[in-house]
Amino acid sequence: xxxxxxxxxxxxxxxxxxxxxxxxxxxxxxxxxxxxxxxxxxxxxxxxxxxxxxxxxxxxxxxxxxxxxxxxxxxxxxxxxxxxxxxxxxxxxxxxxxxxxxxxxxxxxxxxxxxxxxxxxxxxxxxxxxxxxxxxxxxxxxxxxxxxxxxxxxxxxxxxxxxxxxxxxxxxxxxxxxxxxxxxxxxxxxxxxxxxxxxxxxxxxxxxxxxxxxxxxxxxxxxxxxxxxxxxxxxxxxxxxxxxxxxxxxxxxxxxxxxxxxxxxxxxxxxxxxxxxxxxxxxxxxxxxxxx
Numbered sequence: 524x525x526x527x528x529x530x531x532x533x534x535x536x537x538x539x540x541x542x543x544x545x546x547x548x549x550x551x552x553x554x555x556x557x558x559x560x561x562x563x564x565x566x567x568x569x570x571x572x573x574x575x576x577x578x579x580x581x582x583x584x585x586x587x588x589x590x591x592x593x594x595x596x597x598x599x600x601x602x603x604x605x606x607x608x609x610x611x612x613x614x615x616x617x618x619x620x621x622x623x624x625x626x627x628x629x630x631x632x633x634x635x636x637x638x639x640x641x642x643x644x645x646x647x648x649x650x651x652x653x654x655x656x657x658x659x660x661x662x663x664x665x666x667x668x669x670x671x672x673x674x675x676x677x678x679x680x681x682x683x684x685x686x687x688x689x690x691x692x693x694x695x696x697x698x699x700x701x702x703x704x705x706x707x708x709x710x711x712x713x714x715x716x717x718x719x720x721x722x723x724x725x726x727x728x729x730x731x732x733x734x735x736x737x738x739x740x741x742x743x744x745x746x747x748x749x750x751x752x753x754x755x756x757x758x759x760x761x762x763x764x765x766x767x768x769x770x771x772x773x774x775x776x777x778x779x780x781x782x783x784x785x786x787x788x789x790x791x792x793x794x795x796x797x798x799x800x801x802x803x804x805x806x807x808x809x810x811x812x813x814x815x
Contacts, residue, residue, distance in 0.1 A: 543573050581752050584609060584743045592743050603745050604753045616740040622732070624694035625716045626750070632681050633754035636747055637661050640724045641669060642715045649691055652683045662726045691715070 554566045582588070582600040592598060605613065610630055617623055625639050634642070637659035646655040656679050661670050672678055683691070694715070701719055702709050710721040718724060733747045745753075 547571060547573055581749075581756060583756070584745075589743050598744065602752060603743065603749055604756050605742065605745060605750075607757060609742055610750075610753055610757075613737070613740055613742055616742075617736055620736065621697065621719070622716060622729075624690045625729075626733070626736075627687060627690050629747070629750050629754070631687060631754055631757075632683070633751045634681070635659065635751060636726050636729060638672065640714075640716060640726050640729060643713045644695070644715055645713060647691065647715055649683070649688050649695075652685070652688055653680050654683060655680050660723060660726055665727065667723055667725055 551566055557563045579600050579602045581602045581604045583604050583606055588599055614627060617626055628634055629639055638656055641658050641660040642654060646657050656672055658669055659672055660667055702721065705720050708720060712721055712723060716724055730747050737744055
């Protein structure tokens with residue numbers, strides 16, 4: 524066994540508590556099958572102790588938290604979300620990046636990294652302002668392969684606003700120019716987001732690029748997946764129904780959306796508090812004006 528482990532490639536991703544729970548569940552299912560085939564008589568994985576999974580809540584990078592991070596370099600939560608102003612500042616900073624359309628799409632429509640990397644033009648209808656998620660590019664070790672979406676709810680139609688459609692139209696023209704430049708060396712994958720020669724993007728390299736851009740922008744750090752979180756947070760802050768918010772990023776259950784995001788942004792809390800404090804007087808004032 525030790526020899527087999529030593530022979531493994533040097534790159535091995537560190538797994539978190541949630542991934543370890545999934546691994547144990549997969550092992551138990553396989554061992555259950557082995558019991559059914561009378562290969563073994565008990566399930567060793569039953570007695571394996573794993574740290575409990577505690578899903579972190581998304582926290583917004585408020586001015587106070589940013590100041591604290593600048594002083595200490597510490598993040599108050601593993602899942603941090605930019606404010607709308609911070610998201611806008613980042614998109615302004617990367618406006619000339621060739622993958623700007625990808626950053627925009629993830630920020631406003633909540634696509635997963637692998638889904639964005641694997642989105643084909645054939646499932647992207649700019650005339651009807653929608654795209655259909657049917658697959659993704661996933662990273663196995665350092666290899667990349669195409670697969671179906673993460674969950675059944677991952678198969679979905681995502682509505683596109685006018686601005687996003689315009690961004691994607693400009694991106695398509697840019698890609699057509701790159702195709703002409705590469706000529707016969709162009710790799711035809713049919714994907715919306717590709718390398719300059721048309722070949723697949725590597726999800727891991729996309730994450731590395733995003734992190735470098737965030738650092739260069741001077742903004743407080745977030746993960747690429749947190750940019751997707753920001754889309755849901757912005758929608759909830761705008762008062763959009765949680766079911767619609769849940770469908771957009773492809774959550775399998777609205778409870779997932781509530782558990783992760785149902786913590787309104789500070790400014791939204793201030794607006795609610797202001798309405799509660801001024802509610803009765805405001806209502807009377809509106810009523811009096813209506814009767815005048």
